[in-house]
């Protein structure tokens with residue numbers, strides 16, 4: 001009896017560790033928000049529950065001691081203070097893990113926990129005409145040569161969202177994700193953008209495989 005409980009005590013922490021590890025190994029969907037006024041508010045974007053990260057785009061002024069400034073073209077104008085409505089959205093959506101608090105440090109040191117790579121509008125590095133070779137070779141180069149915590153596969157969320165490089169959801173889930181998820185640096189899939197994701201329903205069709 002005593003032997004038994006000792007073994008159980010040893011096993012329990014091990015199980016907890018495995019559970020934590022597997023939840024970290026799973027990827028998440030990252031979404032770009034900020035450039036289209038018809039994509040809903042930041043709070044609505046977070047409330048979909050589909051996105052593990054929201055990238056607020058774009059930070060058009062940073063570095064060289066400048067005060068960082070965001071261009072949220074579709075939503076507000078930072079120049080006249082119109083973006084306070086967006087900061088309100090950030091406050092009411094605490095479930096979103098926003099990238100902002102460590103920004104200054106990251107920009108100063110050049111060290112990033114997450115690297116978001118655009119695998120579209122770039123023919124030598126993308127999926128095209130049913131061929132995954134260039135995309136997978138490019139992914140392997142990124143994950144073996146960049147010193148980052150996690151790397152995200154950046155894709156257009158709809159055919160019209162980019163000039164080239166759109167991957168149909170069934171191709172992504174059956175031929176690409178099973179391969180790239182083997183990398184310990186796999187962080188998930190990044191989509192351009194919330195507007196296009198709404199139009200095409202891309203994230204709901206891949207989320208269970210990401």
Ligand SMILES: *[C@@H]1O[C@H](CO)[C@@H](O)[C@H](O)[C@H]1NC(C)=O
Pocket residue numbers: 131132133134
């Ligand atoms: C896929 O693309 C690669 C690289 O361009 C090429 O070498 C290969 O022959 C292509 N595969 C098919 C089936 O077309």
